[in-house]
Amino acid sequence: MLHLSGLYRYPMKSAAGEALSEAMLDDLGVQGDRRWMAVDAETGRFLTQRLLPSMTQLNVRWQGHAYIVLSAPGMDELQVAVPDEWAPLRPVTIWRDNPQVPDAGEAAAQWLSCWLKRPCRLVYISAERARQIDTAYAQPGERVAFADGFPLLLIGQASLEDLSARVGRALSMLRFRPNLVVNGSAAYAEDGWSRIRIGEVEFRVVKGCSRCIMTTLDPLTGERSEDREPLTSLRRYRERDGEVYFGQNLIACGGGRLALDMPVEVLA
Known part of the structure; x- marks a missing residue:
């Protein structure tokens, strides 16, 4: 069964994240994110x-x-x-x-x-x-705070485990700075989702997340990987049109409460 296994907030853009057991969503994503x-x-x-x-x-x-x-x-x-x-x-x-x-x-x-x-x-x-989200993926009036482009980012736990196996060492989920982590799905299953529900909140899955050099930084120490992992491995099988993708950007269809272990339902 799919369930929410990780929930994160990043109060300041590019500073360290907070692991949460529950959170409220507002018009800009996780409250305080x-x-x-x-x-x-x-x-x-x-x-x-x-x-x-x-x-x-x-x-x-x-x-x-x-x-x-x-x-x-x-x-x-x-x-x-x-x-x-x-x-x-x-x-x-x-x-x-x-x-x-x-x-x-x-x-x-x-x-x-x-x-x-x-x-x-x-x-x-x-x-x-707040800033208007790119209207190629959002409706006028849908907004984002200081996140790069979208209010929420989701990654499947199995996707991280697959990438870690390819790199040859365990990678922290915090390298990729998701808000939501889903367990119970196949690796990269999230690539094929277009609409999901977590608890009572529905989300549109709107765009893959292109990754940058920040993923090569250890989130605990700030040290950069000498082998430029995980970007090196991602480029071998996750590159498209010159961009490397890992995770999916989401827009919530309204506010509500999220909590760890809530069921995740794929609607489309």
Whole structure:
């Protein structure tokens, strides 16, 4: 029987993830997921592990809709409040989007700049300022926070196990940063799904997830694989039109509650 075996939230884009036993979904995916982002202080361009592997060691704990707590090795914890409606707006760049979003203030900027060793700012995105999902895959009004393109990412546990066998060593699921992990299906079965239900929430499976150099970083240490795995193996059998795919992007058809071990039903 298919069931939900993993559930993750990433409060800050490209920082460490949180394993959850249950979560609520809202219009932007898992509540609190990728609502915060580090950007270059001068250009406003988004910062990720692709450029800064030390972001793997940056922990961000979501504390409801009021604040987050930043922590990293050798750093004092910092509590950062969600910016209020009077917070100054900062133009930022995330891929082709250029939203104006609230800045989280000087204390957060100084803390992040110290840890990342470069001038940066911390910004927040609300539902009102969220980005339109590519309308080739979504309806007008369907939005995403600071995730690359879609609110949710699903990976089958069997797919990871197959890839690990091909690489020759066990790989952490967190290398691939999914929100949802499904157990009980065949490897890569998710590639053929177009609509699923988890508990009482339905999802559209809209697009395969193309993978980048971030997957070669150990999520626990930030060290890069010298053999460029798992990308090297994925390219041998998961490359299409110059892109390497692993996992499926989802859009939820409404909100609701998710919890580990909930049944997963393939509707189409």
